[in-house]
Amino acid sequence: MAQKPATLQIGIVGFGHLGQFLTEKIQKDGVDAGLSLAFVWNRNPEKLKGAVPEELVLHSLQDFPQRGADVIVEVCHPQIVKDFGAQFLSKSHFLVGSPSALSDPDLNQQLRHAAKHHGRTLYVPSGALWGGQDIQKLNDCGTLTALLVRMSKHPSCFRLAKDLLGAWKEDEGRRVLISGSVADICPIAPNNVNTMAAAAIAGSTLGFTGVRGELVSDTALRDYHVVEVEVTGVDGFTVKTVRMNPAKIGAVTGNATYNSFWSSLLLCTGHGGRVYLC
Structure with a gap:
């Protein structure tokens, strides 16, 4: 009998509309998709009350390594990519929901180097980009x-x-x-x-x-x-x-981008050490 694939632990950074969608989707469909929540972080933790179990709330982003996420998903602001992107890649694969941050050539090179050095993948969702x-x-x-x-x-x-x-x-x-x-x-x-x-x-x-x-x-x-x-x-x-x-x-x-992002998340495995459009 084939072994059941390991469940990927997902950390969600940001709880705007897209962060809420992904959190709810993982809680609802994560078992069938092979995903579970490692943590959810938001700049205002009060927004998480009633929507995220307390044990999954990450109060300080500096503490993310303690949660053992396989993939960290940023869906809040390019500044988080700048401040934490390299740190995320040192511990986890990183799906960057604000790829506009990569227009900074120094940051772009820093994250590419971190991905290669740590054997992690910097995932870039295609979002609304067709083709x-x-x-x-x-x-x-x-x-x-x-x-x-x-x-x-x-x-x-x-x-x-x-x-x-x-x-x-x-x-x-x-x-x-x-x-x-x-x-x-x-x-x-x-x-x-x-x-x-x-x-x-x-x-x-x-x-x-x-x-x-x-x-x-x-x-x-x-x-x-x-x-x-x-x-x-x-x-x-x-x-x-x-x-x-x-x-x-x-x-x-746009509405269709939410499901596109979910599809991208499902691809976040097996591409270590590089940048990957998903």
């Missing part, structure tokens, strides 16, 4: 020449570090907020451009400076986020995709 694996294949063959990701959302869905939106009216329609390299866009909109960051990981030969991005405010998008990806290869090869991701007014993350 990420195909982009990565094209990249690995050396035939990826250009990549553009355009993200269009209702203005209420943006969380920007700079006041690019300014005053807006409900009937103003479409407005390009910023167009440029993903390296330049990530620090301005770290909570909105993780799809762009995943594209930059998939297209690593272009990287964050070579992959282009556009953020578009569109008041007509009351029910969807729109993600357009334009891929260019050699000899006239092109692919263009348009993804309509259902989302409520004001939502940073």
Whole structure:
């Protein structure tokens, strides 16, 4: 009789909408999926009361090694990736839910080195990026020449570090907020451009400076986020995709991205010592 695969212990860092979804999903479906909770941490632990058993609440993130997580999942803020990413990789595989943090070249190299040194995997979820694996294949063959990701959302869905939106009216329609390299866009909109960051990981030969991005405010998008990806290869090869991701007014993350993230989590095993788009 074949042995039952070992259950992966999952640490959840952050308890916003995505963190809540993953916590509830593991509690509900984790046994069948081979996952169980090692801990849940949130900057405000009061938010965990009634939602997470007290024995699973991690009160200090510095104490994460004591919980023995096989995979740590960050779903809160790029600063956590900067402050704890290398530490996480010294003990566990690390699924980074804020890959926009990797636009910092020094941090990117630090985490890649930590993954290789400790034999752990830095997992990057594809999120709302459609065709990420195909982009990565094209990249690995050396035939990826250009990549553009355009993200269009209702203005209420943006969380920007700079006041690019300014005053807006409900009937103003479409407005390009910023167009440029993903390296330049990530620090301005770290909570909105993780799809762009995943594209930059998939297209690593272009990287964050070579992959282009556009953020578009569109008041007509009351029910969807729109993600357009334009891929260019050699000899006239092109692919263009348009993804309509259902989302409520004001939502940073589209509805379909939650299940995509869950699917990514299920892949977090057996890829040690490297960066892996999942």
